[in-house]
Structures are given as C-alpha cells and as structure tokens.
Amino acid sequence: MILMRQFQRPITDTNMQKESEFSDKAFAPASGDMSAADFRRVGHQIIDWIADYSENVENLPVLSQVEPNWLKNNLPKHAPENGEDFAEILKDVDKLILPAITNWNHPNFHGLFSTSTSAAGIFGELLAAAFDQKAMLWRTSPASTELEEVVTDWLRQMMNLDAGYTGIIYDTASVSTLHALAAAREGLDLKIRETGMSGRSELPLLRVYTSEQSHSSVEKAVLLLGLGQKSLVKIAVNERFEMDANKLREAIETDKAAGFVPFCVVATVGTTSTASIDPISEIVPICEENALWLHVDAAYAGSAAIVPEFQKFFAGCERADSVVTNPHKWLFTPFDLSILYCRHTDLLKRAFALVPEYLKTNETVTNQMDYGIQLGRRFRSLKLWFVIRYFGQNGLIERIREHCRLAKLLADWIEADENWELAAPLNFALVCFRACPKNVENLDAFNENLMNEINASGEAYLSHTKLDGKFAIRLSVGSIRVEERHIEKVWGLLNAKV
Numbered sequence: 166m167i168l169m170r171q172f173q174r175p176i177t178d179t180n181m182q183k184e185s186e187f188s189d190k191a192f193a194p195a196s197g198d199m200s201a202a203d204f205r206r207v208g209h210q211i212i213d214w215i216a217d218y219s220e221n222v223e224n225l226p227v228l229s230q231v232e233p234n235w236l237k238n239n240l241p242k243h244a245p246e247n248g249e250d251f252a253e254i255l256k257d258v259d260k261l262i263l264p265a266i267t268n269w270n271h272p273n274f275h276g277l278f279s280t281s282t283s284a285a286g287i288f289g290e291l292l293a294a295a296f297d298q299k300a301m302l303w304r305t306s307p308a309s310t311e312l313e314e315v316v317t318d319w320l321r322q323m324m325n326l327d328a329g330y331t332g333i334i335y336d337t338a339s340v341s342t343l344h345a346l347a348a349a350r351e352g353l354d355l356k357i358r359e360t361g362m363s364g365r366s367e368l369p370l371l372r373v374y375t376s377e378q379s380h381s382s383v384e385k386a387v388l389l390l391g392l393g394q395k396s397l398v399k400i401a402v403n404e405r406f407e408m409d410a411n412k413l414r415e416a417i418e419t420d421k422a423a424g425f426v427p428f429c430v431v432a433t434v435g436t437t438s439t440a441s442i443d444p445i446s447e448i449v450p451i452c453e454e455n456a457l458w459l460h461v462d463a464a465y466a467g468s469a470a471i472v473p474e475f476q477k478f479f480a481g482c483e484r485a486d487s488v489v490t491n492p493h494k495w496l497f498t499p500f501d502l503s504i505l506y507c508r509h510t511d512l513l514k515r516a517f518a519l520v521p522e523y524l525k526t527n528e529t530v531t532n533q534m535d536y537g538i539q540l541g542r543r544f545r546s547l548k549l550w551f552v553i554r555y556f557g558q559n560g561l562i563e564r565i566r567e568h569c570r571l572a573k574l575l576a577d578w579i580e581a582d583e584n585w586e587l588a589a590p591l592n593f594a595l596v597c598f599r600a601c602p603k604n605v606e607n608l609d610a611f612n613e614n615l616m617n618e619i620n621a622s623g624e625a626y627l628s629h630t631k632l633d634g635k636f637a638i639r640l641s642v643g644s645i646r647v648e649e650r651h652i653e654k655v656w657g658l659l660n661a662k663v
C-alpha cells in the first residue's frame with residue numbers, strides 16, 4: 166500500500182514530541198476543555214499535517230484500499246474510560262483513519278462528480294466549528310443569518326440570476342429540492358399543511374414531472390412528501406439525453422384530462438449521468454401555461470453559470486421558480502453547502518414556519534428556522550465567503566474554464582482514436598465514453614473490467630453509467646488540483662489495457 170510513506174511530516178509521536186513542551190501533563194485528561202496553550206500547539210501540528218496531506222495527496226491511492234470492516238476491527242469496541250493524550254489520538258488518524266479515506270482531493274478522482282475542497286474552504290470550516298453557531302433565529306447568529314444573505318446574493322449575481330431569487334443554504338441538493346417541492350405543493354392551496362394528504366377522498370392525484378435522466382433526489386423528495394411514486398412522471402429524453410418538451414406537454418395534457426393535478430416540473434441543467442441539459446426555454450412556456458412550478462436542478466453545473474460563455478446553457482432559468490446549485494460540488498467549498506434560489510420564499514415559510522413560545526422574538530428580521538425543516542443551522546456561508554473572496558470571481562471562472570478545456574481535450578483524443586468512442590455528447594467537464602476495440606465481443610464486460618482494474622490500482626477513480634443499455638465510463642474533471650498531466654495519465658492507463 167502506498168500510504169503514509171510519502172508524507173514528509175506525518176503526525177507521529179516523534180513529530181509531536183519534537184515540541185518539548187509536549188509532556189503528558191499538557192494533555193492530562195480533564196473535565197474542562199484543552200488549555201489555549203495546548204490548543205495552539207496541537208492546532209499548529211494539525212495545520213502542518215493538513216498542509217502535507219494537501220501537498221502529497223497525489224501520492225496516495227485515490228480509492229481507499231481497505232477491505233470492508235478493516236477499520237471497525239481495528240478500533241476498540243468500547244469508549245475509553247478516561248481521557249487520552251491527544252498525540253495518541255492523532256497517531257490513530259495516521260494509522261487507522263487515513264488508510265480508510267477515499268481521497269476526493271486527489272487530482273485523479275474522476276468518479277461521480279469530481280469535487281474537492283480548497284484551503285480557503287477548510288479555514289471556513291475551522292472557524293465555523295470554533296464559533297459553533299446554531300442559526301435558528303437572527304439573534305442566535307446575526308453573522309450566520311446576514312452573511313448567508315450576502316454571500317448567496319453574491320453568487321446569484323455571479324450566476325447571472327435576477328434579483329427576484331433569494332438564496333437559502335441547505336446541506337445538500339437533495340434537501341434543497343425537497344424544500345422546493347414542498348413550497349410548490351404549498352402553493353396549491355389544498356390545505357395539505359393543515360389536513361395532510363391521507364384520508365382525503367376529495368384530493369386528486371398530484372403530479373410532478375421530471376426526465377428519465379433526472380437525479381434520484383427528485384424521486385426521494387416525492388417519497389418524503391407523501392406524494393408517492395405514483396405522483397412522479399418520468400418524461401422520455403432525446404438522443405442527447407435531454408427532456409423531450411413535447412412529451413412533457415402531452416403528459417400534462419393527458420393527466421389534466423384524467424382529473425389529476427400537475428403542479429411541478431423538475432428540469433436539470435447538468436444531469437448526473439451525462440451532464441445533459443434539459444431545454445429550459447421550451448419547458449418554461451409549458452409551465453407558465455399550466456401554472457406549474459419549475460424547479461431547475463443545477464446541483465452540479467450551476468457553478469458553470471459564473472462563466473460568461475456558459476451562461477447560454479442556463480437560458481430560461483430567469484423564468485423558473487427555483488434553482489438549486491451546490492457550491493460543494495464545483496466551487497471548491499467543502500461538503501456540505503447547497504443553495505436553493507427561490508422566488509417564493511413566502512411559500513417556503515408558509516410550508517415550514519412553526520414558532521414555539523420559547524423561540525418567539527419581536528425583532529423584524531429573517532429567522533432562518535422559518536424556511537425549512539431544520540431548527541439549528543450550521544454557519545455554512547462562512548466557508549463560501551472565504552472561497553469567493555480568496556479566488557475572486559476571476560479565479561473561479563478560470564478554474565472552471567480549465568476543467569472544461571481538459572474535458573474537451575480528452576473527448577478530442579477519444580474521437581480521434583478508433584479504439585474509443587464517446588457515449589454521450591460532451592457537456593461541461595464530464596466525458597462519457599467507452600472502449601470499442603474491434604476484436605472484443607462483449608464490450609460491456611470489457612469496459613466494466615477496464616474501469617474496475619483502474620479503480621483497484623488506486624491510480625485513478627472512474628465511475629460508470631448505462632446509456633441506451635450500454636455500459637459507459639464517466640470521467641469528471643473537477644479537482645482544484647487537476648492538470649493536463651493528470652488527464653494524460655488516465656488516458657495512458659486506459660490505453661495500456663486496450
């Protein structure tokens with residue numbers, strides 16, 4: 166295993182004890198917190214460790230090489246009775262935790278959507294943990310409440326969304342989409358908040374529409390809202406994996422004729438399998454004619470809207486009701502941070518506000534607990550504020566542009582080589598492709614095997630999808646550290662086996 170040996174400065178006892186003040190006494194277990202002096206010393210070591218990790222992550226395997234249960238079998242079954250020396254705890258980070266880490270920050274992490282954190286983002290998390298805010302009411306965290314409003318508005322402008330959108334931070338896109346659908350349903354005035362959906366024979370079947378290629382989070386939101394899978398209609402896609410707007414129109418007409426109540430369409434800019442882009446501009450008039458809420462899932466691709474030449478892919482979003490984007494995906498912000506941009510925060514509030522006596526205040530302010538299911542909320546905006554200030558709009562734009570350039574480069578190599586073919590049109594920084602050597606009969610098995618071998622080697626991580634029933638390899642370019650040589654490396658690994 167290629168683990169810690171590449172690290173110049175792992176956290177080991179020798180390292181720790183270089184600081185002569187590191188006596189056991191300094192770490193004597195106590196019922197109070199660590200002293201400021203000890204915190205400073207350990208903190209410096211941890212920052213050093215993270216710096217080394219970040220510098221050397223490329224030398225670690227991308228996918229963790231441990232077997233299932235390895236970590237569990239190596240940890241005590243019971244909590245320690247007495248407190249431990251912190252140096253001991255950190256030794257176990259090296260010995261036990263690091264080998265079980267899949268390195269999302271590795272520049273050759275190309276699976277799923279390649280996402281990575283940045284130093285600015287790490288500092289944001291660190292400070293947020295130190296402040297330990299629970300932003301439920303404005304008064305329980307003016308900073309978190311107001312910084313969230315400011316920073317989501319900055320990103321709104323960067324994405325070229327109009328001022329009718331208000332940003333609210335949730336943990337993940339799955340939760341953002343759940344809230345969008347809840348607000349859309351609240352807008353129906355069917356008294357679902359008061360009387361629910363069960364036991365009501367007068368309530369017609371409600372319908373939500375999305376494409377066959379949309380993310381599973383749409384279906385999960387439908388499940389959680391008690392609408393049932395029966396309420397979700399999956400519209401067919403064209404050969405570019407984009408929702409067929411004519412089929413959407415037909416489905417809505419058929420449902421209305423049957424007495425059902427269509428209320429929401431979820432379209433995607435940047436689907437998970439191929440990053441395909443639903444025709445938002447064609448979907449918008451259908452939603453407007455039928456008074457349907459249009460929610461745009463741009464969890465992955467939303468970050469690309471900050472790049473002027475990519476804004477065309479988001480045309481139509483100016484007439485949607487809500488848009489979700491995940492800075493934790495492609496904006497170098499550590500997980501988690503998803504933003505729901507919504508035009509109807511009044512409906513979100515109507516769906517979720519519930520104020521017990523002990524939370525009543527008389528300030529005329531935004532209390533963020535009113536806009537979702539959570540009471541306490543993390544101070545997430547701090548890390549995004551750091552990221553945007555550190556890189557500036559131009560730094561972020563350049564990085565995303567470079568990712569798209571690298572994806573195009575790989576797609577060009579694939580298209581120029583008869584042993585390879587693209588499995589979907591190139592969108593943003595996601596390449597879907599497969600090997601197609603003439604002498605191979607079972608191409609699905611061949612490609613699957615190829616991907617598995619590369620993943621098992623720890624050299625790179627690729628993932629897959631099925632397109633038109635065929636196995637396709639997905640390569641996502643998204644790491645803050647990725648360079649052309651990393652794409653060359655994967656191309657070499659792929660070709661070594663074909």
Ligand SMILES: *Cc1c(COP(=O)(O)O)cnc(C)c1O
Nearest residue numbers: 337338339380382436437464465
């Ligand atoms: C990743 C992704 C999601 C889900 O993201 P989470 O933040 O992990 O819930 C939803 N939709 C699309 C298009 C995605 O790519």
